[in-house]
Amino acid sequence: MFANAKGGAGKSTLAFLASIHFAATHDSRVCVIDFDRLRTTYNAIRRFQASGVQSFFLADEHGEGRDIEPETVERALEPRRASSDILFVDTPAGFPAANMVPAIAPQAIFVPVSISDADIMATEIYLPELEAAAARIVENGGQRPRIFLVPNQVFGSDQVSHLRSVFRGHQVRIAPPLTFSRTLREVFHFEPGDTNIAQVFLEDDGFFRWMTAEIFALRQLQSLRR
Numbered sequence: 001m002f003a004n005a006k007g008g009a010g011k012s013t014l015a016f017l018a019s020i021h022f023a024a025t026h027d028s029r030v031c032v033i034d035f036d037r038l039r040t041t042y043n044a045i046r047r048f049q050a051s052g053v054q055s056f057f058l059a060d061e062h063g064e065g066r067d068i069e070p071e072t073v074e075r076a077l078e079p080r081r082a083s084s085d086i087l088f089v090d091t092p093a094g095f096p097a098a099n100m101v102p103a104i105a106p107q108a109i110f111v112p113v114s115i116s117d118a119d120i121m122a123t124e125i126y127l128p129e130l131e132a133a134a135a136r137i138v139e140n141g142g143q144r145p146r147i148f149l150v151p152n153q154v155f156g157s158d159q160v161s162h163l164r165s166v167f168r169g170h171q172v173r174i175a176p177p178l179t180f181s182r183t184l185r186e187v188f189h190f191e192p193g194d195t196n197i198a199q200v201f202l203e204d205d206g207f208f209r210w211m212t213a214e215i216f217a218l219r220q221l222q223s224l225r226r
Contacts, residue, residue: 001104001108002112003095003110005093005122009113010152012041016044019045019053019086022086024051025212026212029086032045032053032087032088033077038092098136101136102136102137107146111148111172113149113151120163123149124166124167134171148172148175152178153178184204
């Protein structure tokens with residue numbers, strides 16, 4: 001699951017890239033659930049359906065899924081979990097964590113955040129909501145999802161250190177940073193042969209290998225617990 005209270009943090013970009021990476025690199029059946037009324041990820045993924053990536057738009061009549069009952073979300077996700085190896089969920093800005101995170105019950109929550117004051121302040125407000133929602137999953141008998149802060153569009157290690165300092169004390173892990181890149185910011189632009197997307201995977205190979213390792217480790221852990 002990709003979440004943050006603020007728009008433009010990189011949720012849709014990461015959901016889009018992660019889904020393509022898993023389908024292409026691991027021959028996985030990938031499904032992306034898009035809750036955002038803009039349908040950015042949903043529309044972008046449709047070009048890659050032949051590669052084994054499926055997309056599904058789930059939102060209420062108001063556009064952003066705010067009024068969908070948690071039970072409706074659970075019913076919608078159940079068949080897609082059964083037919084997929086990996087399920088990614090892209091959420092809009094301010095997605096209500098309290099009810100929706102327990103309904104989705106993700107294994108991992110990736111929270112992209114840049115070094116800007118606006119991003120940091122929004123994340124400081126939203127993060128306790130995610131942590132409380134994760135605790136509710138445990139209370140309901142589920143496994144607590146791991147929360148990863150993803151330093152996005154950073155310019156140096158000092159900025160990553162600043163984020164570590166700001167969020168020290170929270171039950172989160174800091175992911176490898178995504179350094180500032182125009183190519184990363186323009187992955188939704190169509191280019192012949194998708195050369196821009198391929199370039200991002202070359203530039204940020206370490207990040208996507210890290211994400212892959214974390215997700216597969218969580219899946220193995222869940223399998224052992226079962």
